[in-house]
Amino acid sequence: MRYRARLGDAAGRSVLDYQFNFAPVFRNFDQLLAGALVTIELSFGAMILGTIVAIACAIGKTAGPKPVRWLIDAYIELIRNTPFLVQIFFIFFALPALGIRLSPNVAALTALTVNVGAYATEIIRAGIESINRGQVEAGVALGLKRWQIFRNIIIKPALRTIYPALTSQFIYLMLTSSVVSVISATDLAAAGNNIQSQTFAAFEVYLVITAMYLVLALGFSALFSAVQRYAFNYPLAR
């Protein structure tokens, strides 16, 4: 490990002498946009797949037999108590030893899905448990089929209750996805790494990229509240 601990100035230059150079960043802006697109794709892919995993696990955890419940608990605890970086290293470097070889972007999507699935399971389970038993019994009494009860009486109101928690988890997922750049996936952070290694304008590159992540986070947030207004515009049950 090489480091010089001096925060001060070595050559007697003024500290404000640094020339910011944003030109190489904006010259390669198309690469950043392509990276941002991959980040968006990875995030939405993991959101959709992760929600499917989470709904399945939440059902398994509330209604499944004991061994299934135990397995799902182990999955959730394992994912929630280890860093995402280690999870993606495991998926990208260790799984090939078992004969599962994934390309960087597929490994990234897998890791993000597995990760968000664990967090979302707990959120969705809380939503399902918030549904009053009487509602389900009323559905049975009205002669609704099992699938109709599940869809209309359990999942839809549960999703409405947990929507804010779930969507902030999704925004956090999008920010976490920057970590996939370490396995040479082609997301926004990785595009930054490329430009940085060619131009050495590291601070400028990461400043612009951080701003782009902030814009993405605000955009996701705006999109989620628009969806909320559209999807949950019916009155609350009393």
Next chain:
Amino acid sequence: MIRPFGINEFWFIVMAVQWTLALSAVAFAGGALGGLAVALARVSPAAPLRYAALGFIRLFQGTPLLMQLFLVFFGLNIFGSGVNPWVAAAIALTLHASAFLGEIWRGCIEAVPKGQSEAAWALGLRYYDRMKSIVLPQAAKIAVAPTVGFLVQLIKGTSLASIIGFVELTRAGQIINNATFDPFTVFGLVAALYFILCWPLSILARRMEARFAVATRR
């Protein structure tokens, strides 16, 4: 040359836990001070302070921790001739923790009934005494469980310091993996060590939350 994964490699990784713990401790201590300041600013009567704290929180909650680490690392490089990854990681994680703890603790302060600080004000207590003796002790009780929960997130977050070259648990794992090329064992061990650090804290946070929920049930 590839060498087998032996007892030396095992201990190299296990001993790296101390650096993960040290970085977590520094970031948590710094984040606690910063978080208190941010939380107090966030509930301050002065509007500019409130907005500044809100902006700080939004900025750090709306950008990836990895980018925060990079910006501090390369930002410090601009001002000096080279920077210790220790310093960069500690500063970035402290700022990160300040924003998150600030937002958590703001909620806790606001959860203390308004009548408490109004009564203290009516009794002639000034801002400092009102906060120190009335509001913060009550908020602290509410804050313990979510704070422990955030500590887990912070310990996991320190793994990203490996990317800027700070040798902690994850980086130690990478170093050994490059030498032994036994990723299954190496990253399995690294994950197990993080789990041993974080799981008890997660359980503790959950228990305290449950106990608190019982204590405040009406």
